[in-house]
Amino acid sequence: KQEVAQIPAALSVPEGENLVLNCSFTDSAIYNLQWFRQDPGKGLTSLLLIQSSQREQTSGRLNASLDKSSGRSTLYIAASQPGDSATYLCAVSQGAQKLVFGQGTRLTINP
């Protein structure tokens, strides 16, 4: 059974810092990994999708890496801003549109 863990559960940093969020999964047989953000009481916003054959994806200030063999992914956020405050979730797919989610990292960027 696939299990996804995210560390830390919460993170608070001052504005402008670069930061890394971690995601680990137990079964390396995945099709892809997706990072989402969720604002309080809202749905999920897709940030980055990494296919199993890829090593990383970039979008603006965000960079996500994937090491399938070790079961790890990181989300790097450069020059953090207060608007980046949200819960960040990673999810892995083993097929059939079924995602297994981590519990998320609640990120607070302090002005």
Place this chain on the structure above:
Amino acid sequence: KAGVTQTPRYLIKTRGQQVTLSCSPISGHRSVSWYQQTPGQGLQFLFEYFSETQRNKGNFPGRFSGRQFSNSRSEMNVSTLELGDSALYLCASSLSSGSLTGELFFGEGSRLTVL
């Protein structure tokens, strides 16, 4: 391009009642999946539909059911509501037509409170 639309956004029911939630996917997306989000269990997969057929189902009791219409809109139904069914129910759509997972796009969710 309109995103995934879920209705209603909020609803309150009492134990024993039943509820139907609706989801309209992004235009052109034929895959619709449903997830339940609770503080204790996080996000859990309920089921996925493609071309009106349920392709995959999560580990939920039979009180949870769904369907998809020919226009790809989907509904999920929960019968005989229990207090533990209180949750945010999220719908996601995907362009992926095969068995592999494409990028999922989520709606804002329907927040169900069971009293």
